[in-house]
Amino acid sequence: MVKYEKPQSFYDVFERKGPGQKVTHYCPGCGHGTAHKLIAEAIDEFGVQDRTIFCSPVGCSVFAYYYFDTGNIQCSHGRAPAVASAVRRTHPDSIVISYQGDGDLAGIGTAEIIHAANRGENITVYFVNNAIYGMTGGQMAPTTLVGQKTMTTPMGRNLRRDGNPIGMCELISALKTPVYVERVSLADGKKVLRARKAVRKALKNQIDGKGFSFVEILSPCPINWKMTPIEARNWVVEHLEPIFPIGNFRDVDAPEVKESAETARLSMTPAMMDDETLYTTLSTQRDLEADKPVAELTDQFVKIAGFGGQGVMSAGVLLANCAITTGLHATWLPSYGPEMRGGTANASVIVSTEAIGSPLVNRPTTLIAMNGPSLDAFEDQVVPGGLIIANSSMISRTATRKDLRFYPVPASDMAQKLGFLGAANVIVLTIHALLEGFPCVETLRHVVPHSLKRKNLVEMNMKMIDAAVEYVAANPVEAVPQETGAR
Amino acid sequence: MASETAKRINYVRIEADQCKGCRLCVETCPTHCIVIGSKINILGYQYARFEKYDCTACGLCFYVCPEPGAITVYKDATSEEMAS
Ligand SMILES: Cc1ncc(C[n+]2csc(CCOP(=O)(O)OP(=O)(O)O)c2C)c(N)n1
Ligand code: SF4
Numbered sequence: 001m002v003k004y005e006k007p008q009s010f011y012d013v014f015e016r017k018g019p020g021q022k023v024t025h026y027c028p029g030c031g032h033g034t035a036h037k038l039i040a041e042a043i044d045e046f047g048v049q050d051r052t053i054f055c056s057p058v059g060c061s062v063f064a065y066y067y068f069d070t071g072n073i074q075c076s077h078g079r080a081p082a083v084a085s086a087v088r089r090t091h092p093d094s095i096v097i098s099y100q101g102d103g104d105l106a107g108i109g110t111a112e113i114i115h116a117a118n119r120g121e122n123i124t125v126y127f128v129n130n131a132i133y134g135m136t137g138g139q140m141a142p143t144t145l146v147g148q149k150t151m152t153t154p155m156g157r158n159l160r161r162d163g164n165p166i167g168m169c170e171l172i173s174a175l176k177t178p179v180y181v182e183r184v185s186l187a188d189g190k191k192v193l194r195a196r197k198a199v200r201k202a203l204k205n206q207i208d209g210k211g212f213s214f215v216e217i218l219s220p221c222p223i224n225w226k227m228t229p230i231e232a233r234n235w236v237v238e239h240l241e242p243i244f245p246i247g248n249f250r251d252v253d254a255p256e257v258k259e260s261a262e263t264a265r266l267s268m269t270p271a272m273m274d275d276e277t278l279y280t281t282l283s284t285q286r287d288l289e290a291d292k293p294v295a296e297l298t299d300q301f302v303k304i305a306g307f308g309g310q311g312v313m314s315a316g317v318l319l320a321n322c323a324i325t326t327g328l329h330a331t332w333l334p335s336y337g338p339e340m341r342g343g344t345a346n347a348s349v350i351v352s353t354e355a356i357g358s359p360l361v362n363r364p365t366t367l368i369a370m371n372g373p374s375l376d377a378f379e380d381q382v383v384p385g386g387l388i389i390a391n392s393s394m395i396s397r398t399a400t401r402k403d404l405r406f407y408p409v410p411a412s413d414m415a416q417k418l419g420f421l422g423a424a425n426v427i428v429l430t431i432h433a434l435l436e437g438f439p440c441v442e443t444l445r446h447v448v449p450h451s452l453k454r455k456n457l458v459e460m461n462m463k464m465i466d467a468a469v470e471y472v473a474a475n476p477v478e479a480v481p482q483e484t485g486a487r
Numbered sequence: 488m489a490s491e492t493a494k495r496i497n498y499v500r501i502e503a504d505q506c507k508g509c510r511l512c513v514e515t516c517p518t519h520c521i522v523i524g525s526k527i528n529i530l531g532y533q534y535a536r537f538e539k540y541d542c543t544a545c546g547l548c549f550y551v552c553p554e555p556g557a558i559t560v561y562k563d564a565t566s567e568e569m570a571s
Contacts, residue, residue: 001563004549006556022505023530023554029509033553040555067555189515189547196550222509229509 007040009049009069016066025063029229031186031219032061035128038192038199039097040068045200046207052095053087055080057109059101060134078109081116084123095206098125103133106142106166113168120177120211124202127168127214130221131240138224142166145243150224165243169216173249180205180213181249186220187236191246201251210252218244297328297353297438301361303378304425305346306370306391308336311425315368316347318429318451322439323351325447331359344373351438366436368428369395370411387435389428407435407477414467420457423464430468435477441469497542498564499549501535505557508532512548512558521548 013021026032043049053071056064057080065072071094075083080098088096098116105113105127116123132150133139139152143165147156157165173181180202184195195217202213218240220232227235248254302319304312316332323330333348348361366387369375371394382388384403393412409431415424426448433439439447444465449458499520501512506528512521518541528534544562552558561568 001561002559002568003544003562004546004558004560006559010555022502022556023507026553028507028532028553029511030553033555034551037550037553037555186551189517189551192550193547229511230514233511233514 007037007044009040009043009052010036010067011069014066016063024067026060027221027223029220029222029232030060030134031130031217031221032128034186034192035099035126035195035199035217035219036061036064036067038196039099039126039203041196042200042203043068043070043095046095046203048095048203048207051093052097053084053091055084055087055096055098057098057100057104058135059104061099061101061128062135064099078104078107079112080104081109081112081121081123081125084125085116085119085121088121088123095203096123097203098123100125100127101134102127102129102131102141102143102168103136103139106168110142114171114175117172117178117212117214118175120179122206122209122211123213124206125212125214126199126202127216128219129168129216129240129244130219130224131165132221132224134221134224138221143168143244145239148239167244169214169244169249172214177212178214178250179211179252180215182214182251183216183218183244183246183249185218185236185241185246187218187233187241194246205252216244218246297351298365299353300349300351300366300436300438301364301383302349302351302366302368302432303346303361303364303381304349304368304370304429305344305374305378306368308345309422310345310370311422312345312368312370313347314451314453315425315429316349318426318444318447319349319351319432319439321447321451322433322443326439326443328353329356331356333359333361344377346374346378366432368432370424370428371395372397375399387432389431389435391424391428393424405435405477407431409468409471409475414471415464418460418463418467420460420464423457423461426461426464427468427471430465431472434469434472441465496540496564497544498540498561498569499537499542500559500561500569501537502557503528503534504530505554506530506532506534507554508534509553510535511551511553515547515551516542517545517547518543 024033043052054068055073055075058077073083080100084096084098129143131143132141138150140150144157145165146159149156169181169183172178182198184198185191198215202215205213218236220236222229222232225232304315306312313334320330320332329352331350336345350356363383365383367378367382368389370391375395382404387405388399390408391411392408393410399406411424411427414427415421448461512535520539520542521535522538523533524536544560546560549558549560
């Protein structure tokens, strides 16, 4: 009778390049294989193979997806806990594992692990600590011991120069939210069996919805330690374990921590907004009528560009909200320079009768240019026959292209005269609405109060809409001189 | 099959071509059932062999072995299992 055999959660054949379709790519005696085996066995045991998503790191275990017959995502260096958090929040039924090395988790990914732990994400993190960068050939890692010789510390790690080895279990257990933190070792058979228990417990916690579990596995890297596999295991006992003591650091099921466990559990389930709530939050009145039947609407690709502070972003939000209110699809994509005020900024808005794939607007049907540089930057991109609305208070030139409609309006001057320069964006957006036939002005009026952050400005914005309507009535697009002829 | 039960023993099957010769199983086995042979496998390693039938089927060799499928441990192995 078979008592112990290759876990089901491994592929039968590993379809990786290179020789050996049944063996891993790991060096002889490497701890990664053992850690994999313990995890695969735990996945088998709890029957969660079909809903497990294994987030592998950058490092020697980058190829974990060749081995685990589960869902797999290979993450950017250090980012596995962030990816795992996203998977957790979008796939509530999945079992999410973040598997990471010490360079990955304790070096480049320090921020990700700390914050995933602090958010108390209901994920399981297996942290393989071999005190070195394995994959890249044995450079110093954050967990490298003082005095340990590596490729980048040929004289040994120096405390004053290189800092102290980081104890991740100690760090993680200083946070309140994690429910389980344990350090184990692969130094001998008995310790491997203890590691097995911890690996199972950490996975079970997630299945039971308990919260963030973290298992640090002290693991030999014989090749980079320049030892035989047996010597490497002894080195784990004699050198690693004294600095990284094995044992439990946190277990919510232990009676003395029941109370903080309650806190953790409360903090564990993030308040998620379902689609319905999101819709109601963004919509104003869902039963508003569009002035044209929606099916007749030609999709709009609108680029609103100007200085930061000219309201290009909020004009975009306003347009998108009008679309959503009318039951259409909309996307809004902001693009800022590095500075929030004064630099250039633009918003891309798509309004469509159908679901929208990409929110990018590369070929606008309408360009609203609030200043000269915006006209210079985007004029060429407008589709032939498209519309450019130019804030002529700040733009002295006309369009160089002749194959489109150019509509100048002194929006900044008008807004200033009405008492609030910052609402010029509503004037240009209203003009877009009037010239393009969507949204209808009534919709605009309905949505403005909901779209505005400063409610005391509602009246002011209504004045802007009126002014724009009057302006277009007095300056019909046909009357605006349009030079004709090909470009 | 009472007669066969009497003959049954515990058995560790080691896939010669999945062994990297790291010797962790050799070191770990409490009853010293596993040795490193002198033959070289397709991966170029001197691979481990199950030799002495004192196995208690404790599974330690299975757990310390870093290879997913190199070791299978049988309790009361049938002759078919031992032949496979
Ligand atoms: C952004 C980025 N920076 C650096 C690297 C180079 N790099 C690859 S693996 C690695 C270190 C991996 O070490 P560790 O996480 O300890 O895993 P091990 O290989 O020891 O299992 C580094 C720095 C990279 N691939 N990507
Ligand atoms: S370099 Fe080290 S960590 Fe990487 S496979 Fe080899 S033994 Fe394992």
